[in-house]
Amino acid sequence: VHTGHLVSVVDLLATFVFAVQGGLAAGLAGLDAFGVLVVAFVTAVGGGVVRDVLIGAVPPATFRSSVYPLVVLGGGAAVVLLFGAVREVPPSVLVPLDAAGLALFAVVGAAKAVDHDLRPLLAVLLGAVSAVGGGVIRDLLLQQVPLVLRSEIYAVAALTGAGAAVIGLRAGLPRAVALGLGALACFALRLVAVRNGWNLPRLA
Amino acid sequence: VHTGHLVSVVDLLATFVFAVQGGLAAGLAGLDAFGVLVVAFVTAVGGGVVRDVLIGAVPPATFRSSVYPLVVLGGGAAVVLLFGAVREVPPSVLVPLDAAGLALFAVVGAAKAVDHDLRPLLAVLLGAVSAVGGGVIRDLLLQQVPLVLRSEIYAVAALTGAGAAVIGLRAGLPRAVALGLGALACFALRLVAVRNGWNLPRLA
Amino acid sequence: VHTGHLVSVVDLLATFVFAVQGGLAAGLAGLDAFGVLVVAFVTAVGGGVVRDVLIGAVPPATFRSSVYPLVVLGGGAAVVLLFGAVREVPPSVLVPLDAAGLALFAVVGAAKAVDHDLRPLLAVLLGAVSAVGGGVIRDLLLQQVPLVLRSEIYAVAALTGAGAAVIGLRAGLPRAVALGLGALACFALRLVAVRNGWNLPRLA
Numbered sequence: 057v058h059t060g061h062l063v064s065v066v067d068l069l070a071t072f073v074f075a076v077q078g079g080l081a082a083g084l085a086g087l088d089a090f091g092v093l094v095v096a097f098v099t100a101v102g103g104g105v106v107r108d109v110l111i112g113a114v115p116p117a118t119f120r121s122s123v124y125p126l127v128v129l130g131g132g133a134a135v136v137l138l139f140g141a142v143r144e145v146p147p148s149v150l151v152p153l154d155a156a157g158l159a160l161f162a163v164v165g166a167a168k169a170v171d172h173d174l175r176p177l178l179a180v181l182l183g184a185v186s187a188v189g190g191g192v193i194r195d196l197l198l199q200q201v202p203l204v205l206r207s208e209i210y211a212v213a214a215l216t217g218a219g220a221a222v223i224g225l226r227a228g229l230p231r232a233v234a235l236g237l238g239a240l241a242c243f244a245l246r247l248v249a250v251r252n253g254w255n256l257p258r259l260a
Numbered sequence: 261v262h263t264g265h266l267v268s269v270v271d272l273l274a275t276f277v278f279a280v281q282g283g284l285a286a287g288l289a290g291l292d293a294f295g296v297l298v299v300a301f302v303t304a305v306g307g308g309v310v311r312d313v314l315i316g317a318v319p320p321a322t323f324r325s326s327v328y329p330l331v332v333l334g335g336g337a338a339v340v341l342l343f344g345a346v347r348e349v350p351p352s353v354l355v356p357l358d359a360a361g362l363a364l365f366a367v368v369g370a371a372k373a374v375d376h377d378l379r380p381l382l383a384v385l386l387g388a389v390s391a392v393g394g395g396v397i398r399d400l401l402l403q404q405v406p407l408v409l410r411s412e413i414y415a416v417a418a419l420t421g422a423g424a425a426v427i428g429l430r431a432g433l434p435r436a437v438a439l440g441l442g443a444l445a446c447f448a449l450r451l452v453a454v455r456n457g458w459n460l461p462r463l464a
Numbered sequence: 465v466h467t468g469h470l471v472s473v474v475d476l477l478a479t480f481v482f483a484v485q486g487g488l489a490a491g492l493a494g495l496d497a498f499g500v501l502v503v504a505f506v507t508a509v510g511g512g513v514v515r516d517v518l519i520g521a522v523p524p525a526t527f528r529s530s531v532y533p534l535v536v537l538g539g540g541a542a543v544v545l546l547f548g549a550v551r552e553v554p555p556s557v558l559v560p561l562d563a564a565g566l567a568l569f570a571v572v573g574a575a576k577a578v579d580h581d582l583r584p585l586l587a588v589l590l591g592a593v594s595a596v597g598g599g600v601i602r603d604l605l606l607q608q609v610p611l612v613l614r615s616e617i618y619a620v621a622a623l624t625g626a627g628a629a630v631i632g633l634r635a636g637l638p639r640a641v642a643l644g645l646g647a648l649a650c651f652a653l654r655l656v657a658v659r660n661g662w663n664l665p666r667l668a
Binding site for chain 3: 109110111112172174175177178181182192196199200201202204205211212255256257258259
């Protein structure tokens with residue numbers, strides 16, 4: 057299997073998962089069908105769009121192809137049409153799917169920043185922004201303090217994965233290996249943290 | 261009358277209307293005179309600025325001319341100086357004015373995206389972003405769930421108008437005809453929906 | 465002393481102050497150590513990033529150097545490690561520090577916009593955006609109506625300082641003199657307003 061194709065397929069899968077998750081949150085918050093589609097869209101593409109705007113890659117990649125919008129509309133429409141069923145999907149399925157999306161977006165975003173000649177520390181930051189940005193916009197629209205600021209090891213996992221990927225790329229590892237290791241680190245840390253109820257301590 | 265001039269005049273009128281409407285919302289929310297000006301500004305130019313940033317047309321058009329800021333300041337100052345009168349303007353006047361602004365921003369935004377070679381589906385999305393973006397920022401600043409996400413046919417009207425305009429442009433209609441038809445579709449749908457209390461159903 | 469170096473040192477100092485202030489607000493809002501670092505980061509660099517995106521200077525300056533992220537992390541880490549001490553720093557110290565940061569960001573932002581050939585009125589606006597933008601994002605993330613929209617002479621001071629700097633630059637004053645006068649005007653207006661409890665009147 058060609059690596060590029062593999063990444064694209066997983067990237068689209070992650071986009072779909074994030075769209076479903078955003079649409080589900082919007083439906084549970086009492087929005088109508090259109091609001092669900094809008095929130096699904098910003099959740100799925102928001103992080104990547106912010107990243108592309110910040111590195112000057114405009115129009116953003118998601119705005120240059122019709123595939124992403126169609127995948128997002130598909131995810132949002134699935135929530136609208138199957139809301140009764142989707143809301144019953146248990147966390148034991150949703151959390152690993154979300155962690156997979158988080159991991160992939162983090163390493164792909166970090167790699168894109170490295171490709172645009174950003175310094176390593178900033179590439180790690182932009183990878184994490186790619187991964188968590190859509191969720192932040194979702195929470196702002198739904199008037200909730202962003203999940204990433206509440207007490208869970210979420211952005212920390214994204215930073216860990218992006219950091220491992222950037223270190224791997226700088227060390228000269230093959231791209232697929234560097235990104236794979238980074239994604240695995242993020243995915244594993246997130247799942248272990250959820251399973252064990254790990255949280256960082258509050259200050260006040 | 262030259263078409264370009266006609267569009268410019270109506271565009272400025274729509275900017276003025278959105279500035280008044282944003283400033284009115286800010287005043288009713290208890291902000292001071294300066295806050296009213298700020299909210300009037302972001303309501304009137306926010307959607308267009310987000311669109312221009314996304315398509316890479318920076319500095320945004322509204323930041324390259326002094327006319328837009330002056331029109332916005334005029335609208336905001338009118339709210340500050342005539343607040344007692346402006347707050348008494350009935351919905352039967354405000355709603356059609358707002359719908360006209362929505363319609364114009366939607367078709368002008370979609371046409372600009374087409375000019376920048378975006379695909380049709382994305383041009384429609386960016387047209388709607390141009391039309392509703394300022395209102396979303398206004399609502400976020402005032403700590404309200406954005407109107408566009410609550411149950412009203414608002415963004416749907418913007419998408420309809422932008423979609424009709426893009427179809428017309430792709431079909432080779434003269435620019436003024438394509439944009440005029442799109443704006444009319446958006447305006448009519450919005451007014452009919454308000455008059456009849458049309459809403460999309462909630463999911464939960 | 466070379467002027468450019470002086471500006472850079474003061475700019476980094478202002479960045480550090482804004483990071484500490486944002487982190488402190490996040491800690492008091494009950495966020496964990498990571499949330500404090502995130503809010504410190506967006507507070508310190510948010511205004512400049514928005515300015516750079518709007519004038520098309522991407523990747524933003526703060527993303528091209530590793531110095532800014534390190535200074536921000538230093539400020540955020542200081543809040544995390546010394547939270548008990550930092551929360552006791554009295555307003556008589558914090559307010560002048562914050563006013564100094566506001567003043568410097570306003571004039572540096574305005575000068576950058578002038579360098580990018582923006583018209584004077586828009587350069588003043590962008591200077592103010594540079595100065596208050598980070599705080600707006602901080603307040604949105606913490607689910608508070610932005611300070612700049614509540615009743616205090618904060619953005620007015622930033623606009624005054626940016627305006628004085630732009631007038632000075634257009635009048636041909638040496639850069640250091642124009643920026644110094646603008647910063648002084650902003651700083652003094654802000655401190656006098658706080659000391660005397662000046663506020664603009666609400667409309668409703």
